[in-house]
Amino acid sequence: MDAPVPELAARAARCAERLRASDDLLLASHIDADGLTSAGIASTALERAGVAHDVVFEKQLDRDAVERYADAEYDTVFFTDFGSGQLDVITEYDAFTPVVADHHQPADAETACHLNPLLEGLDGGSELSGAGASYCVARALEGEEADNRDLAALAVVGAVGDMQVVEGELIGANAEIVAEGVAAGVLDASKDLAVFGTQTRPLPKLLAYASDVPIPGITGDRNGALRFLDGLDADLRADGEWKTWADLDVDGRRTVVSALVQRAIRTGVDAAEVEALVGTTYTLTGEEPGSELRDASEFSTLLNATARYDRAAVGLAVCRGERGAPLDAARDLLREHRRTLATGVGVVRDVGVERxxxxxxxxxxxxxxxxxxxxxxxxxxxxxxxxxxxxxxxxxxxxxxxxxxxxxxxxxxxxxxxxxxxxxxxxxxxxxxxxxxxxxxxxxxxxxxxxxxxxxxxxxxxxxxxxxxxxxxxxx
Ligand SMILES: [Mn+2]
Known part of the structure; x- marks a missing residue:
């Protein structure tokens, strides 16, 4: 099997070897979209390799947490999406062997099983996320029977969630992982309208809420968006209801994008910004069309909602492929989150902003x-x-x-x-x-x-x- 990121292959192999030899393993990960997908990748790969493990999440990895792990007498602790920056503290404890898959700035300390793009001259901010680092270890963990390339989809969700998209697409090691996911048949990467909500939002809401490239008369203006869409010669409704972007065929999408671009240019939107209307979208082809899990960006937003309200177990279950109750719970949290945000701006108005x-x-x-x-x-x-x-x-x-x-x-x-x-x-x-x-x-x-x-x-x-x-x- 080829390593997805050759520069990190030797480190990934050392990490995998130690994990396989562990009798009593704790997986510790960061609570955010990248940390949850990191844990989902690591936990799935460990299970496939027959390595039993517990999982724990932290908002931040501090001395208290490391001490708790040491007291709990695990022989190995696998840190994902954090650990590099805390290696000075971690290596003070010899109760367990640390294994680290991270992409943040390492502390001035080193350990034998440590995978981090920054140690090999790769950019940890834009070329590989925590989920990508975990994916490298997962690929090194696979045996004869397991092919872990399907986990590339989660690695992409983590990278997108960690805001690693550069000028509309994933680059560097992240792009290698995308290619593996495409080859494995779990991912599709194609140029499309780069707007949040393509799987779940009806078209007028999709366009009115899209604020990355503000278009006069459409952005923040539901009626304007309605008028714009009504004026297009395309099949944008089904049974009287507005379609979502995912419902549109290629012709429908082309019609909307070219009309949007024309409107943007006509209303004086900057050429560079007009270009940003189109970017690479990452589709998880194994997920239900119209589900937020089908789009990497919507998936990561759903995970962030579970993280924000301290429901990491819900996010992890979704990452591990569970549907039904955990997915319903995640959707409830996202709805709740959107309600909180909507009232939040009112709170700011109430308390007042000082200049x-x-x-x-x-x-x-x-x-x-x-x-x-x-x-x-x-x-x-x-x-x-x-x-x-x-x-x-x-x-x-x-x-x-x-x-x-x-x-x-x-x-x-x-x-x-x-x-x-x-x-x-x-x-x-x-x-x-x-x-x-x-x-x-x-x-x-x-x-x-x-x-x-x-x-x-x-x-x-x-x-x-x-x-x-x-x-x-x-x-x-
Ligand atoms: Mn991260």
Whole structure:
């Protein structure tokens, strides 16, 4: 069998060998779409290889968690979608042998079974996700009887969920995995309208809600979208009901895309943005048409909904191929999530947004779950009283549902910028870590979106530090 990513083949083989030799294995993974798909891939491959294992999920892998695993006396712990950055802590414990499949920046420590694209000169931000790293190990785990290439579909869901799509498509090692999935008959990758909801949303809603490329008179305008669609010479309804994008045939799709492009050009949308209307969409061909599981992007959104509400077991069950009750539960969580977001923008309006020199901020207190406050902050930008040209900082009380009694009360911070601000020099990852460090907290993330945890009562100091840091970045 060929390795999907040759650079990582030797590391994958070492990981697989150790996993096969384990008598008492714990699989520990991150709670998000990439972490859930990582665990789904790893768990399925382990089961096929006849390796019994328990599974546990963490929002973040801290010393407490590692200590718990050590106390539980597993002989091996398989970390997926995290572990590299915590290797310095992990290697302090010799109760278990660590196996790591991750794509985040490694700590200054090494261990024998460690697969990470960054160790072989590949980009962990855009070329391979945690799910892709787990997939490499899964391929190395397969024996004579098992072919794990079908798991490539989940690896693509993880990469898409981790926002690794670059200019409309997956690249590098991710593209190799796509090719394996296509060859295995579980994936289809083709150029199509690059809009969220192609499997599940009726056409008018699909177009009105698509905000990545705003088209005047259609985006955010359900009646405008209806008029636009009604004016097209194509079969867009069945039995009086609007079809979904997935229901359309090739001709129908072509008609809508070319009319959309014409409308965009006519209304002055930037040429580069018009091009972004079309991208590669990844279809899981084994899933029911019209199910969100059929589209990689919709699948990852469904998984994120289970992760946000701490229902990782539901997301894992769906990744492991269970349908029925877990899938229904995941769909309920997604509906609930959308309701929360819809009311969230109202909460922002209620509490009010304060403007500083270089940033703006609001404090949601306990009125928004910490897991959605960042998304709500992003959605609020451009709304009444919220400047779309200035980074926004959102605070929410940390939910202490499962925290130890001796944990300090903390506040969750989420920061959002825009691609335009990033072009001008904004790096919220640096802002979050600097400003958090200044108030005794912890932060990090991406240029356009970052987060932190700070001690309660230090919010205004955090805002002041972030305001200064953003000022520096945007003036240089
Ligand atoms: Mn990841």
């Amino acid at each position: 500083e020199a270089n940033v703006q901020w609001f404090h949601a207190g306990d009125r928004l779950p910490e897991t959605v406050v960042g998304i709500v902050a992003g959605m609020a930008m451009g709304e009444d009283g919220v400047d779309a040209g200035v980074p926004i900082i959102a605070f929410a009380e940390k939910d202490d549902g499962d925290a130890d009694a001796d944990d300090e009360p903390g506040v969750k911070v989420s920061m959002r910028g825009t691609p335009r601000l990033v072009e001008r020099g904004l790096d919220l990852s640096a802002v979050a870590s600097e400003a958090a460090a200044a108030v005794g907290g912890d932060g990090g993330g991406h240029e356009v979106a970052a987060g932190a945890t700070v001690p309660a009562g230090r919010e205004s100091d955090f805002v002041a530090a972030a305001d200064a840091a953003v000022g520096d970045q945007l003036s240089s």
